[in-house]
Amino acid sequence: MENVHQILAIAGVFIYWLFLGAIALRLVIKRRTIGVSFSWILVIYFLPLVGIIAYILFGELHLGQTRASRSKAMFKPYGQWFAALYQHPLHTPERQSEHARAISQLCDTQLGIPSLSGNQLNLQHTPSDILNAIIKDVEQAQESVTMEFYIWHPGGLANEVAKAVIAAAKRGVTVKLLLDAAGSRTFFNSTWPSQMRAAGVTLSQALSVSPLRMFFRRLDLRLHRKIVVIDNRTAYTGSMNLVDPRYFKQREGVGQWIDVMVRMEGPAVPLVNAVAAWDWEVETSKRCLPAPPGLPINTPENTPESDSLVQVIPSGPGMPEEVIHQVLLQSLYQASRKIVITTPYFVPSENLLDALVTAAARGVDVNIIIPQKNDSTMVKWASRSFFAELLKAGVKIHRFRGGLLHTKSVLIDDEHCLIGTVNMDMRSLWLNFELTLAVDDKVFSQSLRNLQKGYIENAEQLEYKRWQRRPLYQRVIEHLFYLFSPLL
CATH class of the missing domain: 1.20.5 (Single alpha-helices involved in coiled-coils or other helix-helix interfaces)
Incomplete structure (x- = not known):
């Protein structure tokens, strides 16, 4: 024996x-x-x-056999849909700035998605403005409402959005909701799903979580996009989940979440809708590609001087790898005067870290705005492990005091910006389903600049010499988490 x-x-x-x-x-x-x-x-x-x-x-980026097979079969029809837009009158590459041209060429090669001009964008940055605007647009919907969120959390104005969605379905509007199963767990355990389905809302969970599924699909792969599309004419995307911050994670001790959303009209809306249609088909196998963008109606507000040129950039399993990471690097290396980044979770790749340090070394004014308090302990310590190198290189680090700054944005030379759902960490850059807008518009960029300026005014700027005097035990913890930062 x-x-x-x-x-x-x-x-x-x-x-x-x-x-x-x-x-x-x-x-x-x-x-x-x-x-x-x-x-x-x-x-x-x-x-x-x-x-x-x-x-x-x-450790492996596997979507699951069913979803992977479905995604592969979708490449051709979706590719043809996007390719046709290169002949659209509002695909105007000759109008692109130097910043936009390089990013557009990168997306042409990697994604086959063109940039389109003729868009009207509105940057919204208070929860009440964002949620009330969504409610108003849903109440005016005539044909369709499509929503896609990582988190839908009941409470406050989020409930008013739910009521507006139910009312729209009852009056015959086609309403589809796709919510991440893990992020929206509280919502799916509430009474809202049954109420919505009873009213005619089509509601689906994305990337369902269960012990059995862990053998067939990576469990921490999440649908992190935030999308609202009304009648294929109005769209929202940005950093904000469908939550009222007054009723969301109040016990975390980090304050209310601070977010932005971009409300948009114009030819880029059907592109955002096509991204949502992709996610819907991957999850349900049902195809609902939207009508392609038409020509804009001539109005005093819709003029070449006031519109935005927008590049829609989706990422995630089944799509070209590293596309948003490449766009970020391209943006940083193109900056000649100023870079301002806002992100709640800052765990950069080696290449991004080098790009930031290099930009500061060549005289670019580099600013990183992060929350002073973070809801992720691991990310907090891993993030701190990069501060000394950045501060020594001349990068300015601002720690926002007004709550958990959740806005994800990059402003280059006050003229070109990236804004959407992507955090500057490995999970967003290589794993999750994300969406970013590259906006080539000085007027819109000025709105973002003013908002970022307000963040900086309500932040503590770190000093290199003072940072070097932090306790030894903190350095040990930082170095420990630094070893695992590529996995966060």
Whole structure:
């Protein structure tokens, strides 16, 4: 019996090291960034068994066989839909600024999605303005309402949006809601889903979570987009989930969440709607590609001097890898005068860190605005591990005191901006389903500049010498989380 136990023990150790070797070999073959590979090797070798299980669950970017097959079949029809827009009269590459031209060419190559001019954008930055505007547009909807959110949390004005959605469905408007299963767990456990379905709302969970699914799809893959489209004519996207901050995460001790949304009209709206249609088809297998954009109606407000040229940039599994990461890098390297970044979760890639340090070294005024208090302990400490290098290079770091700053934006030279759902961390850049708008419009960029200026005025600016005097135990914790930052 003792010999049997010894044989089993030896076999178990052999199988365990075989697994370790196989995973290490796969990390080498996949040719991920050195930081990501190194972090996973640390996990699997220093967390016995737990590390292997963690890699199996979270180490591979697999969408699941059904969704992956469905996505592959969708490439051709969606590609044809987007390709036709290159002949649209409002595809005007000759009007692009130098900032926009390089990004547009990158998206042409990687995504096959053109930029379109003739859009009217409105930057909204208070919860009441955002939610009341959505309510008003839903109340005026005549044909369709499509919503897609990571989080829908009941309470306050979020309930008024739900009532408006139910009323629209009852009067015959086609209403579709796609909500992330994990992010909107509280909503799905409430009475709202049954009320909505009873009224005729088509409601679907994205990326459902269950113990069985973990063997077929990566569990931490999430639908992080925030999209509202009304009648294929008006759209919203940005950083705000469908929540009223007064009723959301009040016990976290970080204050109310601070967000923005962009309300848009014009030819870019059907592109945003097509992204939502893609997600809907991946989840439900039902195709609902929208009508392509028509020509704008000539009005005093719709003139070449006042419109915005917009590049819609989706990302996520099934789409070209790293596209938003590449756009971010391109934007940073093009900056000649000023960069202002707002992000709640700052865990940059090695390339992004180099781009920020390099920009500061060549005299660009680089500003990063992050919340002073964060709802993620791991991200907080990992983020802090980058501060010394950035501050030493001349990058200005501002810690916002007015709540959890959740706005995701990049402003380049006060003229060109990126705004949407993407955090500056690995999860947003390489994993989740995200959406960013690249906006080439000095007027809109000025609105964002004014908003960012307000953030900075309500923030503490870190000083390098003072930061260097922080306690030793904090440095140890920072360095520990730095090792795992490529996985956060």
